[in-house]
Amino acid sequence: MMEKMIFGRYIPGDSFVHRLDPRSKLVFVFAFIIIVFLANNTITYGLLLAFTLFIILLSRIRLYFLINGLKPVLILLVFTFLIHIIFTREGNIVFELGFFKIYEEGVRQGIYISIRFVVLVFVTSVLTLTTSPISITDGIEVLLNPLKKVKLPVHELALMMSIALRFIPTLMDETDKIMKAQMARGSDLSAGPLKDRIKAVVPLLVPLFVSAFKRAEDLATAMEVRGYRGGEGRTRYRKLKWDWRDSISLVVLIALAALLIYLRT
DSSP states (O other), X not given: OGGGOOTTOOOOOOXXXXXXXXXXXXXXXHHHHHHXXXXXXXXXXXXXXXXXXXXXXXXXXXXXXXXXXXXXXXXXXXXXXXXXXXXXXXXXXXXXXXXXXXXXXXXXXXXXXXXXXXXXXXXXXXXXXXXXXXXXXXXXXXHTGGGGGGTOOHHHHHHHHXXXXXXXXXXXXXXXXXXXXXXXXXXXXXXXXXXXXXXXHHHXXXXXXXXXXXXXXXXXXXXXXXXXXXSTTOOOSSOOOOXXXXXXXXHHHHHHHHHHHHHOX
């Protein structure tokens, strides 16, 4: 399942979304995270789903690929859905078995929260899949530039966030390799009592942490050898350019927010 993780990966392309300025994509995603909470009924959540599918279509990323990437967080999605079904006790009873009852409002809220979770995962995944780590770093740094006035190390912060984002798929792949190596040696991480499964995870965590620290040390050495000394005095090879596509994308997002507010009940 680890190889299904798509968050943090980058797929080169020439789609409409690929050509957007990283600053507009970052603003778009952060604003979209807020706008999602404006939906509160079937029509608004349906509109969010349609809008998300439209973004995926513009990015030219296969929907099947994104759905596969959702599998690692499927447990969290199912858990959230079940929590709402079990603890929400409003509306008509749609299912009853002894003392266990499922209410109409619980099912509705579970579906709504699941849709909200899915569209957030899809949109944030599209951001990383269509934007290179270097572009994300540049975009974050430019957007946080005003914070330099309060002595915040903006360049270092942006670089740290970009490296962390880039290392997510790398560590997931490393975890998958270690798990397969342990299973080849006869270790079973998915069977037996919970106590035994927790003990079986220890041989997995130790080499993973060792590998992570080694990668971090190699990266630090490589940066030091190349003369990296922070953001002071550094220039950029690639200049960020805001064009009509970026303006249109933000205008469309504002229109979506206005429409959601209008359709709220």
